[in-house]
Amino acid sequence: MTVAARPASTAPVARPGWWDEPFGVFQTNLREIDAGLDVEATLDAIEEHGARVWLLNVGGILSHYPTDLPFQTRNPHLAGRPGGDLVGDALSAARRRGVRLLARMDFSKVAPAIADAHPEWLYVSPTGARQEFEGLVSVCPSAGYYQHRLLDVVDEVLDRYEVDGFFFNWFGFNEVDYAGRVHGVCHCAACQEGFRARTGLDRLPERAGDEHYRAWRGYATATIDALTARVRAHLAARRPDAALILGTAADVLFHEANNAIGRTLWPYATGEAVSALRSARPGKPVLVNAVAFWDMPYRFAAEQPEMLGQYLAQAIARGANPSTYVMGPAGHVAYDGLSAAAAVTRFHRDHRDVYAGLSPAAxxxxxxxxxxxxxxxxxxxxxxxxxxxxxxxxxxxxxxxxxxxxxxxxxxxxxxxxxxxxxxxxxxxxxxxxxxxxxxxxxxxxxxxxxxxxxxxxxxxxxxxxxxxxxxxxxxxxxxxxxxxxxxxxxxxxxxxxxxxxxxxxxxxxxxxxxxxxxxxxxxxxxxxxxxxxxxxxxxxxxxxxxxxxxxxxxxxxxxxxxxxxxxxxxxxxxxxxxxxxxxxGTPQVALDGPEQLEVVVGRSRAGLVVHLLNHSGQRGNGYGPVVPLHDVALRVPGLAGRPARALAGAATVVDDGDDLVVRLATVTGLEVVVIEDGVGTHE
CATH class of the missing domain: 3.40.50.880 (Class I glutamine amidotransferase (GATase) domain)
Structure with a gap:
């Protein structure tokens, strides 16, 4: 049966907040054995990385705090931690340093005992089977756990901790599991009833490619969007200064940049995804989470450093905020790409004036x-x-x-x-x-x-x-x-x-x-x-x-x-x-004299016209390697002669050529940013 939606305000609520200014995130995705995490050492690493926001596992599959809810699983390793509360310790330490803490939640799966007690919450395959992976059982967003109990968990966290926001992982329908096995469209009672009510169709498709699968995706998207809006409204009422990071109905839009075996590299994937989000939802901030490891089954093998840096360079060029994702406590796994990710994160932090309000302008x-x-x-x-x-x-x-x-x-x-x-x-x-x-x-x-x-x-x-x-x-x-x-x-x-x-x-x-x-x-x-x-x-x-x-x-x-x-x-x-x-x-917005491996991205921010140049010369096969420095690059901006201009990464010579402004760059190594201020001034 369909579970009635938990009452929550659905009226539009203005949601300005700290997330409207540029910010960088560091995510420590913890295992259950990481309950003894040294929060001070972790915060040292986060600040050195250039981030001022920490994304930490809090609840859902496993609670890293002493939950009292019967449908949550308390991490048994908390018993070995003095005080027994990782989240409380992390929040106290973060507050002392002025670092924000985001709660990572994952409601996609529950422990077998909870699944056995509530079979009506579970994903059901077209063959009637439930979905299990590594001792956990998948639940369905149409059913009661998501539709009702989710907000109980959020409320317990809000009652105990003044977190700065929430991120919900794997917030969707589990047609495919972690191993890439296709289980198909959920056929639980709630999905059958909800799909019939939305589409008028009596029979659910079984998998992608079947008749009416597009109608199913419409139902699934509408279900997630409606639930996201309810959670956002609930947060707005209870904690106006806490953001929801998720899908299109959230306060902050989210994209994860990662690699996978068997997936042919689409080198512009991150920039494309961010650009699409910014165009579809103008004014909403975007967070790009760059994965430091190479594919999910290889969580402890480092991603190529240049690939990790490329994810985040494309992200900030299109106006997104950078996030770096590691497994376990910071510094415990040898992720070679962290220095590349940190360089972009610190660049973004050090030029907040340029990235504040950066919007697409092509x-x-x-x-x-x-x-x-x-x-x-x-x-x-x-x-x-x-x-x-x-x-x-x-x-x-x-x-x-x-x-x-x-x-x-x-x-x-x-x-x-x-x-x-x-x-x-x-x-x-x-x-x-x-x-x-x-x-x-x-x-x-x-x-x-x-x-x-x-x-x-x-x-x-x-x-x-x-x-x-x-x-x-x-x-x-x-x-x-x-x-x-x-x-x-x-x-x-x-x-x-x-x-x-x-x-x-x-x-x-x-x-x-x-x-x-x-x-x-x-x-x-x-x-x-x-x-x-x-x-x-x-x-x-x-x-x-x-x-x-x-x-x-x-x-x-x-x-x-x-x-x-x-x-x-x-x-x-x-x-x-x-x-x-x-x-x-007609007249080009900007004209670049340089190799075709340079991508030009145009935006506007409070600093003026912002032109990012991304060096793609490191693209090779199914990833990125070291770039080739590109020399003697000239950026011409028609009609802006006399404007003050500067390059943020390297040396630049700024001259007027008739009505045009010309910025000559001796070398573009990885990422270069040219800022042309509004108004008339003199060049230095």
Missing amino acids: RVGLVRPDPLDDDGRFGTGVAEHRGLLTALVERHVPFDVVPVGALADLGADPATDRFRVLVLPDLPSLPDPAADALERFVRAGGTVVATGRSGIGPDGAVRDWFPGERVTAVDADRDLLTSSYVQLDGAEAVEGARLVPRHGRHHRLAWRADTTPRFRLVEAAPYGPPEKAYGHVPGTEPVAGERRHGAGAVVQLPWVVGTAYRDTGLTALRDLVVDLVTERL
Whole structure:
């Protein structure tokens, strides 16, 4: 049965607090044998690291304080600690030093005795089995432990300790366990009833890929969001100066940066995640927890130092707060990357004036598809998104990531909305609220650059404000694409023309009469043997088109050029699509003269315009190694001549060149930050 929600205020509550200013965190994730933790030695290490906030295990799976609740498990090793209260000792020591203490809670599992007493709280697999791992039993967020008893635990902690906030670990539905085993969608009574009430469907899916799995994810997300909002409201009423660090409904948004066996490195993952969070929830702070070990099954093997530093450099560049996560007491495990993490954390601490209020400010928005948005035939737009993101990074075009779900909140006036160009990467569906917001954006003067299926419906019809009118054919099979090209110039003969291979998937369109065509399709001809490799003729069918709409424009390229770039590495493909973005952008926000391994991130803070330069030259295989110092880098900022400017990490020479400000950097090693103050001043 469904457990009634515990009464809590659900009215919107203003939640300003200490978390609105820059802060750094150090997490000691304790085992039960660590109950004798030396809190003073730990705080020494935390302060040396540059952090002023300590994230400590408090309750949930195991209570590191003498809990009196019958559905909590008191750590038996507390009996060997003088006073028997690790949390009380840690809080007292932290207060003496001015360090904040966050309570780490994990409600995902309970001890077998509690599980046996309350089977209605448990996760139930599609086969009716419960989920057990290392002697602990998983519980379900739909059921009574989460929905009712969770707040009892929070209240016990609040009654005893003036903690500065809470972080809830593994706060979700356990479809997969720690070992990576897929158990599937929970089929407990509460999930069945809740899913039916929300969706009207009588049968739950069993696992990802099943029919109605997307509806299940909607139910699961709504359940977690509603519970998060209740906890946040409860905290606001009981302890207004305590933050909740969790999901979209919390005070502080959270992302964990980690590595895993079998996962191909996506080098920009942390920056992308933070950018998406900041775009979807403007004004909310973000915490990035960088894991010091290499994959969960190898908690005592150190992550590569440069990888750990890269996590946090990307985090602070996008306006997040850095957190470092170790197992056990600080200093007990030889994590080689801690020095790299500490360098970024101290940098963030030492430049609080720059990071205070740092917000995204790029004029290009790259939409991130929903990875569950799979049409069953062509898959998702994730590969296209990543190809386009890589292309923008390498061409030094500042951008911010916008989740597709946040498009409906897009501002309609480019004069007040910071975006000038929005890039839609092969979106297999575009919900009407998002499409309506995009049309308003274009009509008011913005530009949309759409690739792949973006704007194309399942029936092949194209949205009526796009350049295309309808799909005439889809070339997705290799045989349809082999030895065909896209011609980038107007040459009259194929030989000698600028050609790029047509690879991936191309939706051929019938174009509207007022569309300006771009590029031409060169149809296939024999490619072998060499003696027969001729016969291509210049085509007449456009591969892309541009159309005015109101004061703005839509550029449609119904071909997965980003995916093609990821697969081939041909920079001509990269430049084709990035040029479509930059030519509509006009005067660049900033222009960088430097190697393509430098990523440019633009933001604004109380200090002025803030430009981060991230050196990705250490990227190798499935991780990061030492970077190559990059020399003689110049950052040009159009129209800001005369502004005071400085570099935070290295030496810089600041000069005016006409109306432009030019900052010359002798060397960019890892992370460089250029700050250009508002107002007019003189250079030193």
